[in-house]
Amino acid sequence: MSARPARKRRRTRTTLGIVILLATVLLGWGALSLNRAAFDGKAALQSVERMVSFGPRPPGSEAHRRTQSYITQELEAAGLTVVQDPFTANTPAGPVSMNNIIGRIAGRKERVLMLAAHYDTKVMNDFRFLGANDGGSGTGLLLSLAPVLANLDNDHSIWLVFLDGEEAFEEWSDTDSLYGSRHLVARLAQSGLLSKIGAFVLVDMIGDSSLDIRRDTNSTPWLTDLVWGVARRLGYSRNFSNSSMTILDDHLPFVQAGVPSVVLIDLNYGWGNRFWHTPQDTLDKLSAESFSKVGHVLLEVVAELDRE
Ligand SMILES: [Zn+2]
Numbered sequence: 339m340s341a342r343p344a345r346k347r348r349r350t351r352t353t354l355g356i357v358i359l360l361a362t363v364l365l366g367w368g369a370l371s372l373n374r375a376a377f378d379g380k381a382a383l384q385s386v387e388r389m390v391s392f393g394p395r396p397p398g399s400e401a402h403r404r405t406q407s408y409i410t411q412e413l414e415a416a417g418l419t420v421v422q423d424p425f426t427a428n429t430p431a432g433p434v435s436m437n438n439i440i441g442r443i444a445g446r447k448e449r450v451l452m453l454a455a456h457y458d459t460k461v462m463n464d465f466r467f468l469g470a471n472d473g474g475s476g477t478g479l480l481l482s483l484a485p486v487l488a489n490l491d492n493d494h495s496i497w498l499v500f501l502d503g504e505e506a507f508e509e510w511s512d513t514d515s516l517y518g519s520r521h522l523v524a525r526l527a528q529s530g531l532l533s534k535i536g537a538f539v540l541v542d543m544i545g546d547s548s549l550d551i552r553r554d555t556n557s558t559p560w561l562t563d564l565v566w567g568v569a570r571r572l573g574y575s576r577n578f579s580n581s582s583m584t585i586l587d588d589h590l591p592f593v594q595a596g597v598p599s600v601v602l603i604d605l606n607y608g609w610g611n612r613f614w615h616t617p618q619d620t621l622d623k624l625s626a627e628s629f630s631k632v633g634h635v636l637l638e639v640v641a642e643l644d645r646e
Contacts, residue, residue, distance in 0.1 A: 377486055377633045377634060378630055379479075379625075379627060379630035379631075379633055380629075382478040382479045382626070382633065383545070383621075383624060383625070385412070386470055386475055386478035386621060390470050390474060393468070394459050394462070395457070395469070396458060396505075397434050397435070405457055406439060409457065409481065410439060412481045413441035416441070416485040416488050418442060418443055418488060420439065420441055421441075422437055423439070423521070423522060423525065424436070424437045425437070425521045427503050427517040428513075429503075431461075431508075434503070434517075436503045436521070438500065438522050440498070440499050441497070441498040441500075443487055443492070443496040446493050447494050448495075449494050450494065450497055450531070450534050450535050451496050451497070451536050451539070451644070452496075452535055452538045453480055453499065453541070454476075454480075454498075454500075454540045454588060454589075455473075455480050456476065456477075456500075456504030456518065456542065456588055457474075457476075457502065458473055458501075458502050458504060458518075459472070460506070460615060461507055465617045467615070467616075467617065468617075468621075470545070470623065470624055471607055471613070471619050472607075472614065473504070475542075475543060475544050475629070476540075476542045479541055479544060479545070479629055479632060480498045480500070481498075482629070483498070487640065490640075490641075492640065493644050494536060494643065496640065501522065501588050502518040503518045504516060504517070504518060504542075504587070516587075516590060516591060519592065523594075523595050526595075527595060532595055535592075536598070536646070537597075537600075537643050538599040539561075539602070539639060540589045540599065540601040540602065540603075541601075541602045541636070542588070542601065542602070543605065543614075544602055544603065544628065545623075545629055546604050546623060546628060547623060547625035547628055549604055549628040549631065550579065550604050550606040551578050551603065551632075552583050552606075553579075553580065553583075554582065554583065554600070555584045556584055556585055556586070556589065556590060556593055557593070557599060557601055558598040561600040564642060565602065566578050568638045569635050571638075572631075574634075574635065589601045607623070608623070
């Protein structure tokens with residue numbers, strides 16, 4: 339008889355222990371989800387405002403140099419390890435100095451998750467092209483996510499990749515476009531790092547206040563399904579529609595190299611995409627709410643991929 343209550347007490351203690359453990363795990367998850375849900379797109383919008391204040395930023399311009407310094411400073415302030423990747427691109431305008439910037443957050447695993455955006459603006463000779471959405475929005479979003487991601491305890495290493503020279507100097511072609519991503523893929527292949535990339539997630543033109551992101555037929559299907567599944571669960575199906583189109587962007591060199599890749603892009607920027615590559619691509623077309631939504635999706639996508 340005397341042993342039974344003792345065993346019961348032990349069982350009670352064990353049960354209590356499990357309850358406390360479960361509560362801790364659940365509260366921990368809750369706190370993480372809360373961190374993600376608490377992400378506010380206002381900081382991203384402010385970051386774009388800052389870049390736009392430098393003026394048009396085609397490679398070689400003073401604004402382009404200032405943007406590079408700004409990206410570097412923001413990443414360092416968030417505690418990331420910053421790697422510069424300078425190279426010379428052979429463009430129709432001759433050799434042009436370019437530079438990818440990579441902010442690294444170390445994880446426990448060798449596998450790397452990449453979140454990427456381009457920061458250059460297209461050379462426009464007859465008008466002032468600020469690229470608030472095109473080039474600015476993806477960069478602003480990743481910069482504002484840097485401190486959030488740096489504070490999460492991820493297994494995977496996370497690299498925030500700021501690509502140069504996405505835009506064509508003249509007519510878009512295989513050789514006149516995607517200078518930064520083509521260079522980076524070649525460099526990663528040389529160093530043997532390419533096979534360590536678990537996923538490459540590209541954001542471009544995601545700040546439009548009327549957000550309409552469609553599936554891309556060039557992106558990796560399972561990764562696209564994962565992103566759209568997350569968006570649906572978060573209640574953003576209106577912004578992540580199930581219709582698809584074919585997108586040529588910085589994910590292509592990664593897709594071609596066999597890296598699972600996806601692009602999040604809204605090519606319905608103004609009615610009939612009329613603000614794209616025009617003087618109308620300005621800050622007033624963007625909203626913090628759109629940045630919040632895409633930010634929430636990215637943070638949940640990282641969490642899902644990190645569990646694999
Ligand atoms: Zn563009």
